[in-house]
Amino acid sequence: MTPRASSGVGDLIARKQVVICAGSGGVGKTTVSAAIAAGAAAQGKKAVVLTIDPAKRLANSLGLPELGNDERRVEMDADGELWAMMLDAKRTFDDLVDTYSPDEQTRREVLDNPIYRQLSNAVAGSQEYMAMEKLHELHQEGNYDLLVLDTPPTRNALDFLDAPRRLARFIDSRSLSFFRASSKMSLGVMGRGTSLLFSVMKKATGVDLLKDVAEFFNTFGDMTDGFRERAERVDALICDSRTTFLLVTSPRAAAIEEARHFHRKLQSEGLPFGGVIVNRMREPVRAKPAPGLEAELAEMLDEKLAGKVARNLSEHRRLAERDALNVERLRERLGRKPILTVPELSGDVHDLAGLAELNTHLFASGALRR
Ligand SMILES: Nc1ncnc2c1ncn2[C@@H]1O[C@H](COP(=O)(O)OP(=O)(O)OP(=O)(O)O)[C@@H](O)[C@H]1O
């Protein structure tokens, strides 16, 4: 199919106020989110990116040395304005349990504990929810033309979407009363699994988690009503036609599979899906395979090096073909929805210049393919 002339991602966000970049771990969500906001600023918009756990160097160049609850303006030569904010994505409880369990049996016992499962889901959900809540707050204030939300690396990218609902379910469930009541309980009256859980937690965090959690949920319980109402408003915002979800993926098979899964989920939830960005594509090798290449190279390089270069090239060719094939498969699945591809750049993307380079592809004319 012939590429349609367009301004790439510019087309996808043209009439949008909120862009949510989602996808599996490590595919470039944070980088792409920052690039989209920077690109929108370059086009004259006032854009803010809400990043989660950006790599240190990228955070520094966005002027985000530490977490804060406010957006900061990024120095940038543009018609519009770029603002950035870093959201707190604390380590999940699962990571803590992995790190601090003395042995495999303890780890399993803690992870399988029903109370632990409720608690960790709710707390992870509450962090994800807070990101959504901040998005909602900024949208309400109406100071920006475009809000770009980065999403955290969850094991399952769908968790993020479910967070507000999960949290609302949790608040409605009886677990909350358990935690509110548990401030009066001692470890002794709990089952072995539960007391084990809290002693591991205590060791892990250095604080009496049971007490803290009980206090937390006591406070939490007091704001339940307003909370449920806000959860509904956040839900409405993410379903709005002025919001768009962009799926970021790498061209590797597993990531593509997850993107397809995520796409199905967005569809079944009736959420506004904009398109897919396949990041870090290996550039195709244009030259045809030449059987005499190694001998030819050996005339210029030493033999060993010539062999290495030739093998490298054919390996790269193979990987680039595989990337292209994976994207084709995705295209079959997505039908008319756009897929944008961004090549693997030669180095990390950690400053405004890197973001601008990424944008020469992301916002490129003809980047949008059908
Ligand atoms: N097109 C690209 N070319 C080269 N490097 C890239 C490209 N896109 C992203 N990177 C690099 O890949 C790394 C991971 O990117 P990033 O942090 O944006 O991923 P992420 O999806 O946000 O990860 P996580 O799921 O851990 O939050 C970074 O070091 C970034 O600089």
Ligand SMILES: [Mg+2]
């Ligand atoms: Mg990230």
